[in-house]
Amino acid sequence: MAASDEPSADLLFLAPVNKEYSVSLKIEGPVSAKVMIARLNVNIDHVATVRQARRTTEPSVVAAAMICEQAGADGITIHLRGDRRHIQDRDLYILRQAVTTYLNVEMAATEEMIKIACDARPDAVTLVAERPGEITTEGGLDARANLDAVRASVSALRERGIIASVFIDPEEDQIEAACDAGADQVELCTAAYAEATMLPAGAHPTNEERIARELDRLRKAAAFAARRKLRVAAGHGLTYRNIGAIAAIREIAEFNIGHNIIARAVLVGLERAVRDMLAAIREGAERT
Numbered sequence: 001m002a003a004s005d006e007p008s009a010d011l012l013f014l015a016p017v018n019k020e021y022s023v024s025l026k027i028e029g030p031v032s033a034k035v036m037i038a039r040l041n042v043n044i045d046h047v048a049t050v051r052q053a054r055r056t057t058e059p060s061v062v063a064a065a066m067i068c069e070q071a072g073a074d075g076i077t078i079h080l081r082g083d084r085r086h087i088q089d090r091d092l093y094i095l096r097q098a099v100t101t102y103l104n105v106e107m108a109a110t111e112e113m114i115k116i117a118c119d120a121r122p123d124a125v126t127l128v129a130e131r132p133g134e135i136t137t138e139g140g141l142d143a144r145a146n147l148d149a150v151r152a153s154v155s156a157l158r159e160r161g162i163i164a165s166v167f168i169d170p171e172e173d174q175i176e177a178a179c180d181a182g183a184d185q186v187e188l189c190t191a192a193y194a195e196a197t198m199l200p201a202g203a204h205p206t207n208e209e210r211i212a213r214e215l216d217r218l219r220k221a222a223a224f225a226a227r228r229k230l231r232v233a234a235g236h237g238l239t240y241r242n243i244g245a246i247a248a249i250r251e252i253a254e255f256n257i258g259h260n261i262i263a264r265a266v267l268v269g270l271e272r273a274v275r276d277m278l279a280a281i282r283e284g285a286e287r288t
């Protein structure tokens with residue numbers, strides 16, 4: 001690599017802590033060495049949603065995870081919900097054996113769930129909020145209001161070499177609470193940004209203002225979290241259409257994206273859907 005192409009010190013890359021991993025920088029093609037391309041974990045919850053619709057065995061979440069990895073995904077995310085509406089405990093144990101990239105499990109910060117995580121040993125756990133009956137996650141976990149439970153969960157996870165991430169709204173106090181809890185990472189909830197992008201552009205004159213405001217919140221939160229030496233991830237409601245502006249936020253080292261990838265996969269196939277999202281992330285990063 002010519003000296004002018006030497007990766008700059010600004011390159012941020014994600015490497016699991018507490019474990020010996022060889023870390024390869026993901027620089028593809030003729031991009032400037034200053035461009036960081038965030039990792040993509042594909043959330044395969046809704047492969048399990050289709051399976052659970054008939055309480056049967058297909059589609060296989062293991063097959064889905066293997067296709068995602070072969071397509072270039074950097075990891076697999078699953079959400080083991082208290083109501084087991086899609087991902088089942090057995091999925092976690094089987095995926096732990098099958099996934100060779102990075103397995104991130106989302107769960108509530110409860111004794112039941114942390115016990116399962118400490119037994120199954122995924123690479124990472126992301127602590128999320130859950131409300132019985134919710135259609136999907138409704139926002140970030142209030143790490144400040146639940147500091148004791150978050151701190152106890154983080155401590156148990158880190159003792160076992162499991163990366164501890166907290167899914168929070170993009171607010172400084174929530175980031176500080178994650179630090180106070182000893183977390184390795186925060187995942188910034190992008191729901192408000194995603195919702196603002198869902199309305200037809202121009203249909204609501206204030207819509208562009210909402211998108212700009214939510215993007216600014218995420219940029220500031222990502223920079224603040226990075227300054228507090230936290231790894232920064234982002235997710236929820238991200239799509240092929242709205243990922244570009246977020247991928248340009250260079251402090252974000254990892255995306256967790258699920259529903260929109262699986263929705264596209266239903267029509268064009270999972271390998272193509274994953275490759276399309278990887279391309280969309282790369283395109284957004286190169287815009288910086």
Ligand SMILES: CC(=O)[C@@H](O)[C@H](O)COP(=O)(O)O
Pocket residue numbers: 043045046078079081106128135136137167235236237256258
């Ligand atoms: C925490 C979050 O935003 C998602 O990762 C979560 O998995 C959404 O839950 P469902 O997949 O059940 O919609």
Ligand SMILES: NCC(=O)COP(=O)(O)O
Pocket residue numbers: 043077167187234235236237238256257258259260
């Ligand atoms: N934490 C976000 C995630 O894993 C996937 O969320 P979505 O893309 O299914 O909305």
